[in-house]
Amino acid sequence: MTTDYASYLEAHRAEHLEQLKALLRYPSISTDPAHRTDVLQCAEFLAAHLREIGLEHVELLPTGGHPVVYADWLHAAGAPTVIVYGHYDVQPVDPLHFWTTPPFEPDIRDGRLYARGASDDKGPTFMHLKAFEALLQTEGALPVNVKLCIEGEEEIGSAHLPAFLERNQDRFRGDLLVISDTTMYGPGQPSVCYGLRGLAALQVDLRTVNRDLHSGIYGGAAPNAIHALTELLASMHDKAGRVLVEGFYDDVQPLTDEERRAYQQLDLKETDYAKALGLNGADDLVGEPEFSVLERVWARPTLEINGIYGGFEGEGTKTVIPAEAHAKITCRLVPNQDPQKILDLLEKHIAAHTPTGAHVTVQRMDTGNPYVTAFDHPAIQLAAEAYTHAYGVRAVFTRMGGSIPIVETFDRLLGLPAVLIGFGLDTENFHAPNEHFHLDNFDKGLRTLCYYWKALPKAMEAS
Structure with a gap:
């Protein structure tokens, strides 16, 4: 031995x-x-x-x-x-x-x-x-x-x-x-x-008309489920990437001055970070601009659209107005944020921003503190x-x-x-x-x- x-x-x-x-x-x-x-x-x-x-x-x-x-x-x-x-x-x-x-x-x-x-x-x-x-x-x-x-x-x-x-x-x-x-x-x-970070996930299922419709016969009059869903999802962020769901940031525990100094000392080159992702430079990154990249990915909450689907997805063209569309959303959470409260706020936002002619149901999924x-x-x-x-x-x-x-x-x-x-x-x-x-x-x-x-x-x- x-x-x-x-x-x-x-x-x-x-x-x-x-x-x-x-x-x-x-x-x-x-x-x-x-x-x-x-x-x-x-x-x-x-x-x-x-x-x-x-x-x-x-x-x-x-x-x-x-x-x-x-x-x-x-x-x-x-x-x-x-x-x-x-x-x-x-x-x-x-x-x-x-x-x-x-x-x-x-x-x-x-x-x-x-x-x-x-x-x-x-x-x-x-x-x-x-x-x-x-x-x-x-x-x-x-x-x-x-x-x-x-x-x-x-x-x-x-x-x-x-x-x-x-x-x-x-x-x-x-x-x-x-x-x-x-x-x-x-x-x-x-x-x-x-x-x-913690986690809160949900699925959004949106429906408009009672079936897929011919886009030539009904186009210009019938509401399109994908149009409605993308409008709804777009309401969740501003152009910089901040989350616009009311109350989303209310309980966030701020970083200490010691933590912010420690992250600065790591001296992350944000341009290199962006180029490693295939972007042109740091200006192509998204998120809260008042926080550094490390602060955004480690200590700030996020709302991400992980998947969106509906309508025709095969080869070629199919001229339909889709009757339904779906999205999967996850939020990464930081200390003091409660996953169930965040899901409550998201459901409230969805109800307030659902476009005319659309009906939405929400399925709550994974959570973690x-x-x-x-x-x-x-x-x-x-x-x-x-x-x-x-x-x-x-x-x-x-x-x-x-x-x-x-x-x-x-x-x-x-x-x-x-x-x-x-x-x-x-x-x-x-x-x-x-x-x-x-x-x-x-x-x-x-x-x-x-x-x-x-x-x-x-x-x-x-x-």
């Missing part, structure tokens, strides 16, 4: 990547009932692997939807108990024609592993398993007690997990929550995330130190524009401080075609995690 986890990880790197590829081959798309068996088989694969590396009490726990994969190792007397959260479900893969290689046939190109779930979140979750394996194999024990909660519904809003945690509070008692489902600030620049924590906790500061050990640079502290709704649930139910220690990059196309994970971060991230677990007991003594 060697005592050097870094040497162990290097010696077993090829094996570990093949195991990760096996995990990525499961099309565990949680939102699609056609993949329900694939999701279950992915969970079973993880459970078998957890047993293989030496974790105990491995179970697939029912939730009312896709199961939670649970495992623990509880033999570190006097050491803290850590809940490690991740998810094994993935987003749909459409549009398929944009993928260079099939989404569930993992492929390594130019130091990157391409597959759906490579970065979000199978790759980072799998890294925790490999870090635990390395420590068990090189030291014979883990320095901390661990409990794993790997769910299968994160990509559909963790619909069943809050109630599951409510029922299983005793099982998940601990001292700390650790998650690797966030991104780093940039290549070679790790970051510790201390805040996440925003989360921000103080980053002076010793366990959070240790994450920055662990990054420094592996990357050779000090981590910065950031928020993230995305949402992990269950973080707030863990905090509310169990009072667990959360350490968000991620290894992905914003450019890795999660939720999009050609999702990938940089293997440099796979290697350095494993060393980061091993260092973190070994140093955690001493750091927690100060908390």
Whole structure:
């Protein structure tokens, strides 16, 4: 038995990547009932692997939807108990024609592993398993007690997990929550995330006439559902991109002066940011102009139209006046904003701005509360130190524009401080075609995690 986890990880790197590829081959798309068996088989694969590396009490726990994969190792007397959260479900893969290689046939190109779930979140979750394996194999024990909660519904809003945690509070008692489902600030620049935006989603279904109509016979008299819907949606923003829904910003918790200074010190080049998106320059960016780009994407709320459809969508032309049109909307929320209140405000706005001749129904969908924590906790500061050990640079502290709704649930139910220690990059196309994970971060991230677990007991003594 060697005592050097870094040497162990290097010696077993090829094996570990093949195991990760096996995990990525499961099309565990949680939102699609056609993949329900694939999701279950992915969970079973993880459970078998957890047993293989030496974790105990491995179970697939029912939730009312896709199961939670649970495992623990509880033999570190006097050491803290850590809940490690991740998810094994993935987003749909459409549009398929944009993928260079099939989404569930993992492929390594130019130091990157391409597959759906490579970065979000199978790759980072799998890294925790490999870090635990390395420590068990090189030291014979883990320095901390661990409990794993790997769910299968994160990509559909963790619909069943809050109630599951409510029922299983005793099982998940601990001292700390650790998650690797966030991104780093940039290549070679790790970051510790201390805040996440919340979520409120809804679908708008608009109808005008009682059927699709011939545009020659009825055009000029009959109301067009797509025209009406686009008019309604246009009422939600001004030309700069500010949200015009009355009351939308009322409860927003403003950034502190310290946070604004910290974001300025990151010195984001907004022109470069815009050009990386294929835009001409910073003037093409949208949003509240009185806030910087980092402030807009990390600490300000948004209202985005994610999809709009109706009428004829096939090849060629079909001269119809569509009778119905639909839109999907999500809002990213910041501290003090309540998802249900935001949905109330949106419904009120829609009712007030529905064009003449149109009838609208609204379906409420996913919600999640925003989360921000103080980053002076010793366990959070240790994450920055662990990054420094592996990357050779000090981590910065950031928020993230995305949402992990269950973080707030863990905090509310169990009072667990959360350490968000991620290894992905914003450019890795999660939720999009050609999702990938940089293997440099796979290697350095494993060393980061091993260092973190070994140093955690001493750091927690100060908390």
